[in-house]
Amino acid sequence: MSTSLKAAAAVLLVTGAIAGQAQAGAHTASASACLITKTDTNPFFVKMREGAEAKAEELGMELKSFAGRIDGDHETQVQAIETCIADGADGILLTASDTSSIVSAVEQARDAGVLVIALDTPLDPASAADATFATDNFVAGELIGAWAAAQLGDEAENARIALLNINVSQPSVGVLRNQGFLTGFGIDTGDINRWGDETDPRIVGHDVSDGNEEGGRRAMENLLVEDPSINVVYTINEPAAAGAYQALASMNRQDDVLIVSVDGSCSGVADIQDGVIGATAQQYPLQMAALGMEAILEWAENGTKPEPTEGKDFFDTGVSLVTGDPVDGVESISIEEGMNRCWG
Amino acid sequence: MAKSDSNSPVHESSLGSAPDAVASFEDDRAGFIKKLQHTLHLNPSMVPLIVLLLSIAVFGLLLGTRFFSPFALTLILQQVQIVGIIAAAQSLIILTAGIDLSVGATMVLSSVVMGQFTFRYGIPVPISIVCGLLCGMLCGMISGLLVSRVRLPPFIVTLGMWQIVLATNFLYSKNETIRAQDIETQASLLQFFGTKITIGGAVFTYGVVFMVLLALVLAYALKHTAWGRHVYAVGDDKEAAELSGVKTGRIILSVYMLSGLICAFAGWALIGRLGSVSPTAGQLSNIESITAVVIGGISLFGGRGSILGTLYGALIVGVFTLGLRLMGADAQWTYLLIGVLIIGAVAVDQWIRRATV
Numbered sequence: 001m002s003t004s005l006k007a008a009a010a011v012l013l014v015t016g017a018i019a020g021q022a023q024a025g026a027h028t029a030s031a032s033a034c035l036i037t038k039t040d041t042n043p044f045f046v047k048m049r050e051g052a053e054a055k056a057e058e059l060g061m062e063l064k065s066f067a068g069r070i071d072g073d074h075e076t077q078v079q080a081i082e083t084c085i086a087d088g089a090d091g092i093l094l095t096a097s098d099t100s101s102i103v104s105a106v107e108q109a110r111d112a113g114v115l116v117i118a119l120d121t122p123l124d125p126a127s128a129a130d131a132t133f134a135t136d137n138f139v140a141g142e143l144i145g146a147w148a149a150a151q152l153g154d155e156a157e158n159a160r161i162a163l164l165n166i167n168v169s170q171p172s173v174g175v176l177r178n179q180g181f182l183t184g185f186g187i188d189t190g191d192i193n194r195w196g197d198e199t200d201p202r203i204v205g206h207d208v209s210d211g212n213e214e215g216g217r218r219a220m221e222n223l224l225v226e227d228p229s230i231n232v233v234y235t236i237n238e239p240a241a242a243g244a245y246q247a248l249a250s251m252n253r254q255d256d257v258l259i260v261s262v263d264g265s266c267s268g269v270a271d272i273q274d275g276v277i278g279a280t281a282q283q284y285p286l287q288m289a290a291l292g293m294e295a296i297l298e299w300a301e302n303g304t305k306p307e308p309t310e311g312k313d314f315f316d317t318g319v320s321l322v323t324g325d326p327v328d329g330v331e332s333i334s335i336e337e338g339m340n341r342c343w344g
Numbered sequence: 345m346a347k348s349d350s351n352s353p354v355h356e357s358s359l360g361s362a363p364d365a366v367a368s369f370e371d372d373r374a375g376f377i378k379k380l381q382h383t384l385h386l387n388p389s390m391v392p393l394i395v396l397l398l399s400i401a402v403f404g405l406l407l408g409t410r411f412f413s414p415f416a417l418t419l420i421l422q423q424v425q426i427v428g429i430i431a432a433a434q435s436l437i438i439l440t441a442g443i444d445l446s447v448g449a450t451m452v453l454s455s456v457v458m459g460q461f462t463f464r465y466g467i468p469v470p471i472s473i474v475c476g477l478l479c480g481m482l483c484g485m486i487s488g489l490l491v492s493r494v495r496l497p498p499f500i501v502t503l504g505m506w507q508i509v510l511a512t513n514f515l516y517s518k519n520e521t522i523r524a525q526d527i528e529t530q531a532s533l534l535q536f537f538g539t540k541i542t543i544g545g546a547v548f549t550y551g552v553v554f555m556v557l558l559a560l561v562l563a564y565a566l567k568h569t570a571w572g573r574h575v576y577a578v579g580d581d582k583e584a585a586e587l588s589g590v591k592t593g594r595i596i597l598s599v600y601m602l603s604g605l606i607c608a609f610a611g612w613a614l615i616g617r618l619g620s621v622s623p624t625a626g627q628l629s630n631i632e633s634i635t636a637v638v639i640g641g642i643s644l645f646g647g648r649g650s651i652l653g654t655l656y657g658a659l660i661v662g663v664f665t666l667g668l669r670l671m672g673a674d675a676q677w678t679y680l681l682i683g684v685l686i687i688g689a690v691a692v693d694q695w696i697r698r699a700t701v
Contacts, residue, residue, distance in 0.1 A: 041623070041624065070627070168676065208675060212622065212625065213521070213618040213625065214617075214622070214625045214626070217617065217618065218423060221419055225410065225416050225666070225670065226410070226670065239622065242523070242524060243618065246524060246619040250540060250547070267521060267523050270525075271525070274523075276525065
């Protein structure tokens with residue numbers, strides 16, 4: 001017994017040491033940056049960190065990474081910001097879990113002369129950060145909505161649509177994707193700032209998926225009980241799409257239902273190849289982090305802040321539709337290209 | 345420990361074997377309420393069963409065939425299968441007056457081991473599955489040893505194990521999901537518990553069958569084997585059990601190991617349900633399993649309750665979740681009602697405990 005305990009303790013010590021070393025890293029750097037993500041387990045943020053680390057090495061910058069324990073872990077993010085201020089960092093790259101509560105900590109950092117860039121998720125209000133580098137989630141939704149409508153052709157008039165969103169708190173990213181999808185499909189969204197108030201009879205219903213397989217399957221099952229004739233499924237992300245597919249497959253409906261999603265992770269693109277997902281809107285976390293690091297260096301050396309993309313209140317890091325069945329009028333990239341540019 | 349309790353396990357077990365005629369001379373208590381209290385005391389799973397049947401009837405009346413169909417009712421079984429299996433493990437531990445916060449983490453780590461051993465190292469699927477099951481049992485064993493030998497409180501031990509196992513899961517898996525399509529083509533045995541049996545409109549999976557069989561087997565073992573009676577005895581009054589010759593340390597260790605093994609089976613069933621191996625699944629399983637156990641009428645103080653009650657408890661949550669969803673209610677109403685059920689269940693438990701046997 002005691003040997004197994006000792007072994008476990010040894011493993012823990014070793015992993016701790018490795019993590020410590022990874023954080024120490026390069027020392028005599030020209031500028032220092034902090035990366036604070038929602039979690040350090042989601043491949044999206046893992047990729048973001050890799051992008052930031054690679055860029056830091058290339059530019060000779062110092063980088064410290066922090067992450068919440070789970071999605072929604074606001075306390076840890078505040079602590080991380082405080083640590084970065086105390087550490088004298090030049091800039092912070094932040095994907096906030098709680099976009100409005102974090103603002104006071106962000107203000108504290110900016111008052112201390114730290115450049116704060118929101119990555120992926122805009123703060124509430126967006127102007128609380130010096131800049132936002134993100135996917136245009138509305139455009140991402142629009143792309144898959146337009147693609148789904150074009151796939152159905154005239155049958156789009158009679159579509160039976162299920163919407164698998166993230167969770168009941170309606171975070172802005174989820175709302176933008178959902179409303180973008182409906183707009184792209186040609187459905188009136190009602191109040192653009194929240195989902196669930198649409199009156200179009202083609203919408204069977206909304207359910208929440210927590211953005212994972214478990215929730216995606218449960219939500220799809222629930223909506224299929226409400227109306228088994230569903231033939232178009234919008235999903236917040238690819239894990240939810242994979243879960244929805246399992247629910248459809250268990251009822252032998254997998255071949256006559258179109259599933260669309262957002263993310264463009266490598267397993268998501270592989271799911272397109274296998275016919276699980278019809279199309280996905282691919283986003284580029286590596287790009288967000290790399291551009292963010294460059295902006296911080298620019299700030300540290302010249303004191304200039306990054307400018308938003310023209311016509312938008314944030315810096316658009318781009319989004320592409322990945323599908324094996326391109327349609328006229330909706331620009332898309334092939335599965336191969338999606339595979340080359342995928343993350344996670 | 346209180347002296348007045350010290351002979352109760354002996355007393356209770358002799359009650360079961362004693363002829364009814366002996367007990368009957370006491371039964372001169374008047375009133376329906378008293379009799380009901382007495383009946384419920386002897387059959388702790390009656391309350392959740394009544395609540396379950398009532399809630400099915402109410403939702404059936406409100407929603408008609410949308411809810412009251414073989415398809416929807418068996419869907420509930422599918423949706424609660426994972427929590428149902430985990431809750432069986434949780435019941436065993438709570439019967440010994442313990443609690444296990446690490447059940448969900450153990451489940452996910454076991455499923456990750458099964459998946460990664462197959463796909464990362466190319467180990468044959470059956471061996472990977474055995475390794476996954478052993479992994480779950482090992483997690484249970486560590487907790488069991490710390491509780492029974494080192495005599496740390498179960499809450500603290502499993503609070504620690506929850507973090508340790510979960511972190512190990514994320515470190516080891518790198519949070520990579522193994523896709524359903526890859527598993528289907530290369531290691532379909534991992535999805536064994538997802539296999540469907542369709543009877544008319546009703547859809548059962550092997551996972552659902554497993555959950556029901558597990559509950560029945562455990563219920564039998566707890567009632568009719570020496571081991572089972574000892575589990576109750578340990579939970580009811582550990583010192584008294586020790587004095588009457590029960591090797592309490594061994595019983596506790598065996599319960600934690602068995603519960604770890606059951607969690608590993610839940611991990612296997614989870615792969616069947618999701619199709620994929622997902623390291624982020626089951627984050628709330630510990631709380632959901634405790635909820636099922638409490639609603640199922642098992643006393644958190646140990647020694648009282650039945651595993652079938654836990655199964656009913658899990659099903660009650662499933663019925664409310666789907667029923668309210670079909671009525672179009674906000675998901676928060678489900679949580680609110682489950683909260684009411686938890687408090688109600690414990691209140692009823694306290695009331696029953698006051699019954700004189």
